[in-house]
Amino acid sequence: MRKFRPASALFVLLLFLLSGSCQRGTTLVQTEAAAVTTLVAAENMDEYDVVWYTTSSVQAASRPIFVDPNRPAVALTFDDGPSKYTARICSILREYGGKATFCVIGNRLQDYTSYAKAAYDLGFEIVGHSWDHKNLSTLADYQIEEELNRTQNEIRTVLGANPKFFRPPYGAFNQSVKNVSEASGLAILMWSVDSRDWASKDVDAIYSKIMNNVQDGSIILCHDIYESTADAMARVIPALVEAGYQLVTVSELLTIADKSVVAGKNYNHGRYTATTSADETYDGE
Numbered sequence: 001m002r003k004f005r006p007a008s009a010l011f012v013l014l015l016f017l018l019s020g021s022c023q024r025g026t027t028l029v030q031t032e033a034a035a036v037t038t039l040v041a042a043e044n045m046d047e048y049d050v051v052w053y054t055t056s057s058v059q060a061a062s063r064p065i066f067v068d069p070n071r072p073a074v075a076l077t078f079d080d081g082p083s084k085y086t087a088r089i090c091s092i093l094r095e096y097g098g099k100a101t102f103c104v105i106g107n108r109l110q111d112y113t114s115y116a117k118a119a120y121d122l123g124f125e126i127v128g129h130s131w132d133h134k135n136l137s138t139l140a141d142y143q144i145e146e147e148l149n150r151t152q153n154e155i156r157t158v159l160g161a162n163p164k165f166f167r168p169p170y171g172a173f174n175q176s177v178k179n180v181s182e183a184s185g186l187a188i189l190m191w192s193v194d195s196r197d198w199a200s201k202d203v204d205a206i207y208s209k210i211m212n213n214v215q216d217g218s219i220i221l222c223h224d225i226y227e228s229t230a231d232a233m234a235r236v237i238p239a240l241v242e243a244g245y246q247l248v249t250v251s252e253l254l255t256i257a258d259k260s261v262v263a264g265k266n267y268n269h270g271r272y273t274a275t276t277s278a279d280e281t282y283d284g285e
Helices: 007-023 026-038 047-060 086-095 113-121 141-159 175-183 203-211 226-244 250-256
Strands: 073-080 101-104 125-128 188-189 219-223
Touching: 007 141, 073 086, 073 250, 086 113, 086 226, 101 113, 101 219, 113 141, 125 141, 125 250, 141 175, 141 250, 175 188, 188 250
Parallel strands: 073 101, 073 219, 101 125
Antiparallel strands: none
């Protein structure tokens, strides 16, 4: 496990700048400062990660993120984390005034608590992606319930959050999964654009998959466990913003689409008629 190393002069300067930002007294700045402090203390974070994150937080600390219902919007979603790349993705998003939804594996929260906590404190949405990435459509009802509820309870304990969604591993669900999710008070989160980052692990391919298929209301599937995905987001995020898209959470996307979140129902897009079936599964991660 990587340990956080004492800072260089640059790192000290960045923390000083962030401390100065906190004197502005806004709730946003205080929240960001707390999130950065959490990341600094994370055992898995080395000096490079902290400098990256702190720089972005200094830049974004006085920029509240507002959602305009009259402008195009998309929701980036990241599965299978948290991981050591989560902070970098959050940093890029904040630099460009965006947010995202992270679909976390329950048993990874124990190892990457600080990353998830910092992301949540910065206003990103955290939802479950099962406890240990089992294919829920192959399980008995009581096993599905355990996967959902154990993850939901871990998110509540670690973050104090109460997600309205979960994303099934592999995008696989059947009537049993729908029934259990309804009983558990959870909607099913799918997607309309698949970056296939898990397959290509190639920055150019990830960029092309997203930018060639995105449209207003898209829910975009990515994974925050790959360095190539984090590298791709350094291109994708500014390109989406330049194209006029707001980067919002799934909950925000559905709100501006005037869609109610109903337990047991599956959602794969916001304001448009998606071409990808919400019942379609994929063979990746």
